[in-house]
Amino acid sequence: MTQRTEQGTHLTGPVLVLGAGLLGASIGLGLRARGLDVVLSDSSPSTEAVARDIGAGRLLADARAAGERVSPELVVVATPPDVTARVAAEALLAYPDAVVVDICSVKEAVLRELLATPGAAAHASRYVGTHPMAGREKSGPVAARAELFTGAPWVLCAHAGSAPEAVLRAESLAVDLGAVPARMSVEEHDEAVALISHLPQVVSSLVASRLQDSPAHALSLAGNGLRDVTRIAASDPRLWVQILSANAGRLVEILYGVRDDLNRLIGTLEDPTAGGARLDMAQLMSEGNSGQARVPGKHGTPPNSFARLTVLVDDVPGQIAKLLTEIGHTGINVEDFRLEHSPGREVGLAELSVLPGRRQELTESLTRRGWKVVQ
Amino acid sequence: MTQRTEQGTHLTGPVLVLGAGLLGASIGLGLRARGLDVVLSDSSPSTEAVARDIGAGRLLADARAAGERVSPELVVVATPPDVTARVAAEALLAYPDAVVVDICSVKEAVLRELLATPGAAAHASRYVGTHPMAGREKSGPVAARAELFTGAPWVLCAHAGSAPEAVLRAESLAVDLGAVPARMSVEEHDEAVALISHLPQVVSSLVASRLQDSPAHALSLAGNGLRDVTRIAASDPRLWVQILSANAGRLVEILYGVRDDLNRLIGTLEDPTAGGARLDMAQLMSEGNSGQARVPGKHGTPPNSFARLTVLVDDVPGQIAKLLTEIGHTGINVEDFRLEHSPGREVGLAELSVLPGRRQELTESLTRRGWKVVQ
Numbered sequence: 001m002t003q004r005t006e007q008g009t010h011l012t013g014p015v016l017v018l019g020a021g022l023l024g025a026s027i028g029l030g031l032r033a034r035g036l037d038v039v040l041s042d043s044s045p046s047t048e049a050v051a052r053d054i055g056a057g058r059l060l061a062d063a064r065a066a067g068e069r070v071s072p073e074l075v076v077v078a079t080p081p082d083v084t085a086r087v088a089a090e091a092l093l094a095y096p097d098a099v100v101v102d103i104c105s106v107k108e109a110v111l112r113e114l115l116a117t118p119g120a121a122a123h124a125s126r127y128v129g130t131h132p133m134a135g136r137e138k139s140g141p142v143a144a145r146a147e148l149f150t151g152a153p154w155v156l157c158a159h160a161g162s163a164p165e166a167v168l169r170a171e172s173l174a175v176d177l178g179a180v181p182a183r184m185s186v187e188e189h190d191e192a193v194a195l196i197s198h199l200p201q202v203v204s205s206l207v208a209s210r211l212q213d214s215p216a217h218a219l220s221l222a223g224n225g226l227r228d229v230t231r232i233a234a235s236d237p238r239l240w241v242q243i244l245s246a247n248a249g250r251l252v253e254i255l256y257g258v259r260d261d262l263n264r265l266i267g268t269l270e271d272p273t274a275g276g277a278r279l280d281m282a283q284l285m286s287e288g289n290s291g292q293a294r295v296p297g298k299h300g301t302p303p304n305s306f307a308r309l310t311v312l313v314d315d316v317p318g319q320i321a322k323l324l325t326e327i328g329h330t331g332i333n334v335e336d337f338r339l340e341h342s343p344g345r346e347v348g349l350a351e352l353s354v355l356p357g358r359r360q361e362l363t364e365s366l367t368r369r370g371w372k373v374v375q
Numbered sequence: 376m377t378q379r380t381e382q383g384t385h386l387t388g389p390v391l392v393l394g395a396g397l398l399g400a401s402i403g404l405g406l407r408a409r410g411l412d413v414v415l416s417d418s419s420p421s422t423e424a425v426a427r428d429i430g431a432g433r434l435l436a437d438a439r440a441a442g443e444r445v446s447p448e449l450v451v452v453a454t455p456p457d458v459t460a461r462v463a464a465e466a467l468l469a470y471p472d473a474v475v476v477d478i479c480s481v482k483e484a485v486l487r488e489l490l491a492t493p494g495a496a497a498h499a500s501r502y503v504g505t506h507p508m509a510g511r512e513k514s515g516p517v518a519a520r521a522e523l524f525t526g527a528p529w530v531l532c533a534h535a536g537s538a539p540e541a542v543l544r545a546e547s548l549a550v551d552l553g554a555v556p557a558r559m560s561v562e563e564h565d566e567a568v569a570l571i572s573h574l575p576q577v578v579s580s581l582v583a584s585r586l587q588d589s590p591a592h593a594l595s596l597a598g599n600g601l602r603d604v605t606r607i608a609a610s611d612p613r614l615w616v617q618i619l620s621a622n623a624g625r626l627v628e629i630l631y632g633v634r635d636d637l638n639r640l641i642g643t644l645e646d647p648t649a650g651g652a653r654l655d656m657a658q659l660m661s662e663g664n665s666g667q668a669r670v671p672g673k674h675g676t677p678p679n680s681f682a683r684l685t686v687l688v689d690d691v692p693g694q695i696a697k698l699l700t701e702i703g704h705t706g707i708n709v710e711d712f713r714l715e716h717s718p719g720r721e722v723g724l725a726e727l728s729v730l731p732g733r734r735q736e737l738t739e740s741l742t743r744r745g746w747k748v749v750q
Contacts, residue, residue, distance in 0.1 A: 145685070147687065188593075191593065192589075196598070196600075197596075200601045200603075203578055203581070204600075205660055207575055207633070207663075207666075209665070210666060211571075212662060214570055219571065221568070226571045228575075229604050231603050232603065232604070234664060234668070235663075237660035241657045245653060248643075249644075255644065257585060258581055261584060263634070278620060285610070285615050287584035287587060288583040288584050288608035289609060294589070296597055320703075320712065321699035321700040337695065349522060
């Protein structure tokens with residue numbers, strides 16, 4: 001039976017999730033944790049079985065076999081991009097009382113295909129395209145977690161014909177999973193992700209591909225710079241081919257600009273002592289500084305909003321616990337904590353982030369207690 | 376008075392450090408922590424005063440004013456790349472009993488210029504080019520720390536005329552600062568850093584520069600992918616112009632390959648439904664996968680040598696300390712620890728890295744103690 005959301009803010013279920021990979025199973029886990037009835041389906045029987053086994057929901061196939069007629073208030077299409085529009089169109093027809101959302105990472109191509117699907121356009125008022133800005137380098141339901149969306153932006157792209165009620169229900173999904181809803185048009189969304197997601201992805205892959213045949217002694221010198229730049233090059237090619245194809249026009253416009261800058265840099269490096277060469281290089285680096293300074297920190301906090309200090313920790317069991325117990329005694333909240341140590345070495349570095357106003361106080365307090373604060 | 380190293384393994388000092396920025400001051404701090412006499416000099420009076428004040432060494436200017444004739448066993452040239460060869464040549468002439476090393480991040484250009492400096496070539500047996508693979512996004516002596524080099528590779532590039540004794544003394548510097556010496560030729564070094572350091576730097580800057588004029592709503596969606604790819608775009612343009620100029624020939628060869636791949640990708644994205652377009656994209660992504668898999672983990676450990684698990688932590692004071700105390704009770708060593716939480720949210724995620732064989736045991740142990748292990 002279809003149920004309306006209470007004051008438009010919370011889902012009451014049932015929710016049907018089509019596609020039980022990382023995102024679909026994470027949505028199932030998150031909604032199950034709120035006590036909602038979640039029904040799952042995936043084209044792969046083993047994927048949907050794993051999703052059921054980890055507690056992401058019960059299976060649509062089982063419900064049907066038991067003669068139940070599932071009537072969801074919300075259908076979440078969490079399939080690969082290529083089939084998203086088709087599955088969403090089918091869901092609009094199959095569940096005439098449900099709101100249908102998809103969570104595909106490109107939005108205009110999906111909407112266009114959906115509206116062009118015979119029979120679906122008449123039902124499109126119940127459709128809202130969405131995109132949770134969350135993911136992992138791992139895929140599949142095994143990697144799913146209920147908390148995947150906590151604190152992350154969740155874009156809602158209502159189209160001209162979306163019913164306000166449908167948009168509210170889509171927003172409830174985001175809110176119920178702990179995400180922060182952000183409304184924008186499909187065009188705004190696709191331009192934004194071309195820049196902040198698809199550009200870094202292809203550039204990371206371009207850099208990493210250069211490493212394929214490099215000598216081992218070169219790679220043994222690699223530091224955090226290379227590690228960070230190439231981390232997302234580990235992403236799934238099958239998924240990314242679909243994403244890049246669906247947003248090709250917007251990404252290529254950005255890549256023209258990258259190519260212009262790259263050609264300018266190559267020209268400069270071919271004759272590094274020429275007049276103006278150093279100025280050209282300095283300008284590229286400075287433009288990079290300016291752009292980098294605009295990237296928000298974790299959880300949408302402004303860049304560099306926390307102050308860091310580093311504490312030396314002997315690499316013996318219990319030392320980290322002792323440090324954190326004593327930080328607890330100071331009453332100062334640690335916003336981020338990172339421990340680094342080399343296996344076999346005697347000392348580790350604990351990096352603590354605190355509000356800038358508390359840094360000095362924490363440094364003094366820890367120093368008094370005998371800790372070596374190195375920075 | 377010049378002192379020989381004991382069995383060629385440890386420095387005994389004095390050590391003269393020319394250039395008191397991040398690296399010079401860190402070397403001073405590290406050697407002072409071993410009890411060595413460190414003498415500092417910098418072309419900027421305020422820089423050398425700060426370095427002295429943080430305990431990185433005493434000042435050459437003060438020693439000279441007191442009538443002392445400083446006679447170092449080792450001179451470390453830690454100046455910007457542009458003046459490294461000149462300063463090293465002067466040091467070889469000024470301190471005829473000292474071994475002279477530099478720590479510049481390009482090696483062939485420095486060696487070539489040094490050997491071409493009138494009078495210096497005759498003393499070049501006492502010169503060894505080196506490069507510690509350590510640094511920070513911050514610069515200046517204020518950011519210095521004695522532990523900067525701990526566990527990091529330190530490349531030693533002996534040239535054809537370097538005396539074995541000089542190489543041993545350079546190696547002692549690396550070892551005394553906790554680094555791991557790696558011997559290679561200037562050519563091998565410069566090719567390696569073009570690939571693992573200069574390439575990611577310029578590409579990070581190219582991506583970040585695209586963000587300069589982007590709308591704020593786009594940047595508000597940014598995730599860890601963009602953050603990681605653009606982090607090093609915050610680096611100092613003045614320093615990097617010198618580095619890029621000095622290794623321009625090797626870097627540009629790599630960038631030709633990047634340009635070829637970028638052009639292929641642009642062609643594919645211009646006509647994403649053409650035959651072979653998807654295969655082209657998949658190939659780029661797969662090549663990125665292969666290259667990324669070759670990047671070693673932190674501290675030179677093989678990629679993915681640790682297993683991770685994530686624990687939910689209530690955001691109240693003392694919870695992290697409690698978690699780490701209880702992990703201490705399990706006797707399982709945590710190799711890396713990272714806490715993430717959103718300001719204002721009720722829950723944080725603590726990510727723990729352990730040896731893969733201990734993951735299951737730790738998960739079960741923490742679950743028994745009432746912790747929610749989500750992965």
